[in-house]
Amino acid sequence: MRMKLTIALGGLLALPAHSAEIQLDVEIPQLNVAEYHRPYVAIWVEGADQKALANLAVWYQQKATSEGAGTKWLPDLRQWWRRSGRTLDVPVDGVTGPTRPVGTHTLKLDDNHPELKRLPAGDYTLVVEAAREVGGRELLKIPFKWRGASQGNARGSSELGEVSLKTRS
Amino acid sequence: MKTPSILAAALATTLAVAMPFSAFAHKAWLQPSQTVLAGNDPWITVDAAVSNDLFHFNHVPLRLDNLVITAPDGSNVALQNPATGKYRSVFDLQLVQQGTYRLAVVNSGLFGSWEENGQPKRWRGSVDTLATEVPKDAKNLRISQTMGRIETFVTNGAPNDTALELSGEGIEMQPLTHPNDLFAGEAAKFRLLIDGQPAAGLEIEIVRGSTRYRNAQDEIKLVTDAGGEFSVTWPEPGMYWLETTTQDGKTSVPQAEQRRLSYVATLEVLPQ
Numbered sequence: 001m002r003m004k005l006t007i008a009l010g011g012l013l014a015l016p017a018h019s020a021e022i023q024l025d026v027e028i029p030q031l032n033v034a035e036y037h038r039p040y041v042a043i044w045v046e047g048a049d050q051k052a053l054a055n056l057a058v059w060y061q062q063k064a065t066s067e068g069a070g071t072k073w074l075p076d077l078r079q080w081w082r083r084s085g086r087t088l089d090v091p092v093d094g095v096t097g098p099t100r101p102v103g104t105h106t107l108k109l110d111d112n113h114p115e116l117k118r119l120p121a122g123d124y125t126l127v128v129e130a131a132r133e134v135g136g137r138e139l140l141k142i143p144f145k146w147r148g149a150s151q152g153n154a155r156g157s158s159e160l161g162e163v164s165l166k167t168r169s
Numbered sequence: 170m171k172t173p174s175i176l177a178a179a180l181a182t183t184l185a186v187a188m189p190f191s192a193f194a195h196k197a198w199l200q201p202s203q204t205v206l207a208g209n210d211p212w213i214t215v216d217a218a219v220s221n222d223l224f225h226f227n228h229v230p231l232r233l234d235n236l237v238i239t240a241p242d243g244s245n246v247a248l249q250n251p252a253t254g255k256y257r258s259v260f261d262l263q264l265v266q267q268g269t270y271r272l273a274v275v276n277s278g279l280f281g282s283w284e285e286n287g288q289p290k291r292w293r294g295s296v297d298t299l300a301t302e303v304p305k306d307a308k309n310l311r312i313s314q315t316m317g318r319i320e321t322f323v324t325n326g327a328p329n330d331t332a333l334e335l336s337g338e339g340i341e342m343q344p345l346t347h348p349n350d351l352f353a354g355e356a357a358k359f360r361l362l363i364d365g366q367p368a369a370g371l372e373i374e375i376v377r378g379s380t381r382y383r384n385a386q387d388e389i390k391l392v393t394d395a396g397g398e399f400s401v402t403w404p405e406p407g408m409y410w411l412e413t414t415t416q417d418g419k420t421s422v423p424q425a426e427q428r429r430l431s432y433v434a435t436l437e438v439l440p441q
Contacts, residue, residue, distance in 0.1 A: 005440050067208065067209065068209030068210065070209030071209065072206075072207060073208075074207050075205045075206060075207050081205070085207075086207070086324075086327040086328070087327045137440075139441075
């Protein structure tokens, strides 16, 4: 009994001071267009078979109009919709939120995030997809290590600017 | 009465070309405004026409009398705001349920031709009107049975398969890849069946829409394998028209010697 307790305590003490963490910088570029709407953006983690394993963020119009909230346009995030969105019951706590303005948005997520909590250590791909009303659509992918140290970035050419990622265990 | 087979084939070809409403001569289709939907209150509007160009209205409207809409739970639901104009029919559909809807115009009937006072006569009708409208002792009387299905698919939220169940009549397509999960550059698989049995050797033609804006049909020609299956890798996104036709002697009406079967689907392929 005493020994068991010691092992359990030892296990607790062995936990790192910082939990696994992922930091993302996502730039929504300034666009010179006649009719500007903020883009819908989905950020998720996929495995080798392109299965969506964790939704990190989904930004869409939350304000209700005569057609309801902006969920009508979520399928425009085509890959996210097919991989995950269409089976998801939005809104999702800690994942869905309102659209963001032009600028660089930083997301710092650790393994307390509801979707990352259950994601085992390993190699994954971060996917950022943006679609804009009367605009275009763009999708970027960055490979990374979860519960490990990695760094990566990608640059969009239309709907997304610089996207950079840093992880540590 | 048995006509030599070469003559029969020649006759069938002539008839097919001469029939203005035949799916053999022109392209019949249902085109939904959108196939992948979500939101609080999704609706689609659908165009139905028979045309030369895909998907433009330049020949005749497709009649909606035999339209059947199957909801994700398998029940039949009604269309809304139907109208038929000079070149097209339109209707709306409210997608109340979550899942996949199948929209199908299922035509079955009889086609007859004969000679009267040296003039060729043509007739279209049903088993019920055959006895009263067609003279039994007509010269060169030929009756054939036609069965055709023109369909498309629309999904609200996550796709499901209940509405895709087969009826076992005529040519049907059993999707092995969901028809609302088609992406450019990816292969999709389907199985074609005749009367519920896998149909080997069926010739399929697939044409992407907007043919008016290019100089070739760019059709994809495929043939089903021994299991009735075929696979297509979509070259680019767009609304595609798929057709297959065949004929056999398995008529359910004793007067008819021949059965003509056709199948058309409109499928939307999305960009990667």
